[in-house]
Amino acid sequence: MKSEQGYYGQYGGSYIPEILYASQQQVLASFAEARDDPAFLAELHKQWQQYSGRPTPLTHCENLTNHLGGAQIYLKREDLNHSGAHKMNNVIGQGLLVKRMGKKRVIAETGAGQHGIATALVAARLGLECTIYMGAKDVARQYPNVFWMKQLGAKVVPVTTGSQTLKDALDEALRDWSANYEDTHYLIGTACGCAPFPEMVTFFQSVIGQEAREQSLTQIRKLPDRLYACVGGGSNALGLFTPFVDDEVELVGVEAAGKSMALGDHSVRLSHNLGSIGIAQGFATIFLQDDNGQLQSTHSIAAGLDYVGVSPIVAHLTETKRIRMEYANDNETLEACTLLLKKEGIIPALESSHALAMAFKEAPIMAKDQHIIVNLSGRGDKDIFNVAKAFNDAEFEPFLQDYLADYSLDKESVL
Numbered sequence: 001m002k003s004e005q006g007y008y009g010q011y012g013g014s015y016i017p018e019i020l021y022a023s024q025q026q027v028l029a030s031f032a033e034a035r036d037d038p039a040f041l042a043e044l045h046k047q048w049q050q051y052s053g054r055p056t057p058l059t060h061c062e063n064l065t066n067h068l069g070g071a072q073i074y075l076k077r078e079d080l081n082h083s084g085a086h087k088m089n090n091v092i093g094q095g096l097l098v099k100r101m102g103k104k105r106v107i108a109e110t111g112a113g114q115h116g117i118a119t120a121l122v123a124a125r126l127g128l129e130c131t132i133y134m135g136a137k138d139v140a141r142q143y144p145n146v147f148w149m150k151q152l153g154a155k156v157v158p159v160t161t162g163s164q165t166l167k168d169a170l171d172e173a174l175r176d177w178s179a180n181y182e183d184t185h186y187l188i189g190t191a192c193g194c195a196p197f198p199e200m201v202t203f204f205q206s207v208i209g210q211e212a213r214e215q216s217l218t219q220i221r222k223l224p225d226r227l228y229a230c231v232g233g234g235s236n237a238l239g240l241f242t243p244f245v246d247d248e249v250e251l252v253g254v255e256a257a258g259k260s261m262a263l264g265d266h267s268v269r270l271s272h273n274l275g276s277i278g279i280a281q282g283f284a285t286i287f288l289q290d291d292n293g294q295l296q297s298t299h300s301i302a303a304g305l306d307y308v309g310v311s312p313i314v315a316h317l318t319e320t321k322r323i324r325m326e327y328a329n330d331n332e333t334l335e336a337c338t339l340l341l342k343k344e345g346i347i348p349a350l351e352s353s354h355a356l357a358m359a360f361k362e363a364p365i366m367a368k369d370q371h372i373i374v375n376l377s378g379r380g381d382k383d384i385f386n387v388a389k390a391f392n393d394a395e396f397e398p399f400l401q402d403y404l405a406d407y408s409l410d411k412e413s414v415l
């Protein structure tokens, strides 16, 4: 979605401190040039293909379709990207832009750690210095990703202010950018932030929908009837949806309803009208906030979905009724995750399992000749600790204790 001023209806814009103006204008100009430069686009497609493994397949889930008895269910397999999530599409794009701008350092915020690890990977490959801001709670929930970020050479900064999740990490990253804008690019991981980030991230992620469109036409011989994607900041959803926006294809976004609908227990901003318009973190959108504009705490079993705001593009497309927003809670998400494991032999990320939950609810009431695509935004290996706890797996805790005992012994013998 192109917007000269960075506005989508009443959402978007660029509300940044004056000190960032020159840097933001440089990103704006470099992106405007790069998106029309055949050499840049050729390099981008080469890296997507040779480094990340694109195109990702469109997988027909025959067992699930038979089990649920309605629409034909397909998955767009973003879990098969290098690093295990769609985040890589955008990081490769912005990484190449950083080289083009001649900057030496990247910073990023991360929730589930998927964007952090993708940034650390690409920074290592492109020879860039890298600092990742991550809420302290997320550091604890996603330590394996943190471990690899550090091994890749990135500095990981746990953020201990506020709710210690994504929104606090984002504030810290903005502070760093303001102090170091001359040599540093803020590599935003979702379709949020000041212009041109929502549009730029959507541009890089739209490869998902472009491929899905072509694959539908060859594999199904028509466009799908409906698309589903989970919505944290909104990048995987916009990536899948954007190439279908002008088609007669229904677009369904799914937010995290967490533990309950009480404030602090969920991250439902749009689908229940619980959020309201505000300006924070460089842009105007729908935020979960109190009457004084204080951003509220959020919760989801999926670390990548507990963001307090949402992409201005998603807010606009929801307001204009082009996207239908729904929600799934933690339990529904775990059930959907289990069903995909058992019926299709695929381990989904908990974020993506929100989209699966809504698709599995609605597919049985659709006709057998209708087709739906669910964006499988990531793979679930990273979620093993959370899922084992939620499933109350009897052997997982003893395994951890044994592992810990061995780990300490081994460490002593090495020292």
Ligand SMILES: Cc1ncc(COP(=O)(O)O)c(C=O)c1O
Pocket: 085, 086, 111, 112, 113, 114, 115, 189, 190, 191, 230, 231, 232, 233, 234, 235, 236, 237, 303, 304, 305, 349, 351, 352, 377, 378, 379
């Ligand atoms: C696997 C996965 N899916 C989805 C998301 C949500 O982000 P977005 O809404 O930008 O796609 C994340 C965020 O970390 C993620 O890791």
